[in-house]
Amino acid sequence: MNLAGIDEATLMQTWKGGPSAEEGYHRAYTTSTYEGDQLQVDFNYPRQMARISLKLAAEGMREYVAVIKSGTILQERESVGRRSMDLQHKFQPHLPWLALLPDSALLEVIGGNYGIPTQSAFANRSGYGPALPVYPGREPFSLLQVFKKYLQQKREREEKARGWLRKLWRRLPGEAFDLGLGGLLIWLFSHGYINLTELAGYSGSLGVFCGAWDWLWRQRDPFLPKVMALAGLSAWAVYWQVQNRMWAIFL
Structure with a gap:
């Protein structure tokens, strides 16, 4: 990956800085290579931690992640299968881009790993520097971002559950609550507070709502027997409502 011949002004704008969306990090630098690969480096200044993420276009944007603290590599993995692996050969072709990181404090935390320099190529150039302070204190509050992180954490907890008994135990309270509403x-209806028409409408709507609630909020696949039971209750109420109206003709 040769950057020779590219004018200096373009090189100085290679990385874009901003608040990090990764939990536990305050700042992020992102860039894309000419091959379509995506690089992101997240930084936690107080804890002296860096997270390097590489998505390779040639591998369908498969992501490789390294976590470094004060120059020591804590973790190297491939994110989809979460396999631990040596990422030296993955990061090596991207050194020309990583050398252009504008934050020397971040590069010092990386500590020369993977051959990444500890000083930015433009560290001593006048008029060049990161767009943000080294440590912004706290990232801007975003309710939408907080909501997305919460849902992501719920999805990860659901996926980490192993064994049918543990998965059943995690689902049991929510499923019992939904079926309790059906009950x-x-x-x-049996005590005369609602009629067949209302029972059909409420139970059908409850089935759709519970399925959507499982998918959107509980971050898991809907429990089909529950949805079908509520839909069946609605169908039963519709059937008997029709029967009552038909028999009413002869009364």
């Missing part, structure tokens, strides 16, 4: 509708 409440039956109780209301």
